Amino acid sequence: MKIGLVQNNILWENKQFNLNSSKEYFKKAKTLNIDLLLFPELSFTGFTMNTKMFQESDSYTIHYMSNLCKTYDINVGIGYIQQCTGEKAKNKYTIISKSGDILCNYTKIHPFSYSNEDKYYISGNEIVWCNINNIILSPFICYDLRFPEVFQIASKKADLITIAANWPCSRSAQWISLLKARAIENQCYITGVNRIGIGNNITYSGNSMIINPLGEIIAYGEDGTDDIIVGDIRKDFIIEVQNSFKFKQDRREELYYQLNNKINS
Template sequence: MEIALLQTDIAWGDKKVNLEQVEQLMNQHLGAQLYVLPEMFATGFMVGEGVAVEPVGGDVHRWMVQKATQKGCAIAGSVAVEENGRLYNRFYFVTPDGATWHYDKRHLFTYAGEDKRYTKGEDRVVVRYGGLRFLLQVCYDLRFPVFSRNRGDYDVAIYVANWPTARLFAWQTLLRARAIENQCFVLGVNRVGNDPANAYSGGTVALDPQGQTLAECRANEVDVARATLSLEALEQLRRSFPVMRDGDVFIL
């Protein structure tokens, strides 16, 4: 599968500007079967007063459905959503036929007060698309390996984030750890630029199941990284080096 990871500079709270930027990058890098966008790609990571949220089926989600169907691709990224009076950091995965799966971020970033505004999700979500199985994860989830432990139920883990430069080493290290320990491809998509709280330098990368880099974006630049994910190569590795079969059995 051909994938494209979009490392954007998110304009604070400006959906129009951010969606235009994403569409321009997609048009410059046509032909991917899956485009992955950062966490809260349409607004920035908003957790304080004046959070820019949308209802279920709101403007950003409709835009994702429209572009996915027009371009014949899947689009993935997180959006701040209000449902039944509660806010969720919701990771949407939209397929070319307009179907939508979603995962609500489980591990809320208490250090920034995300837990005071948002409700944590409870369900682990794996999406089947194009012959691959994708585990959906958001930013801070990366620090909690038990929740993302591969139970033989996914091939690719996607982490979308607004991960600050100050902690970039942790981002880079943990992404590789998740790939190696779970024998899976890992797609880590971060942003660049600044918001009122932090500076961001990117670190967007596609990793193979041994933690090696398949493709990466340039630091501190709006950029797109493209890679090919081969299920055949993944299955061959799992057969020849059966780490997952030797793992511990547990129930979460």
């Protein structure tokens, strides 16, 4: 499966402009024969805490992108803000099929408390999966990358784990190291799609990448470059790597659970 990562400059809190601009990436992706096109976290607003203004109850962004998926015959992953009951919203990442149907709909499990995201967004409680071209994928969002436990669960089924982010360039070295670690630990493909430019006075450098199950970077977005980063996800290579070094079968999950309960008791 050919995958494309949209490393773009999200115009801060200008939702309609960013939605309109997304058409150009679909057009380019079509010429590149991309099967799945992935946009960064909160793809059309940037990493905003202005949930009251941008939260959706009518799935406007989903409908808009579904039409583009059908027009260009491409599957897509996009982030947006969903309204929910109460004062807080949901930071969502949704995979939409080329026929315009929702394949999976993920809520960020770990809001970024360091920037007070948890005061505006509720925490998700589910890992989701979907199947595109016989590749099972599971989406996560940004800060989730720092929590390896959820990746271990996801990789029990997933061939590909995607991370959509607004990850600042001041911590880009950690971004790269964590992405590679998650690929090695889970023996699956990892993609990290990150924005560029400046949003809310924070600078983003991109560094989007596709990493294979050995932890090797097979496609990379240069710092600050607006582009689609393209690479192939190979099911046969995943199987080859997992069969050649079966270290995951030596995990002692029952023991880890017991040790965790013991230390917290």
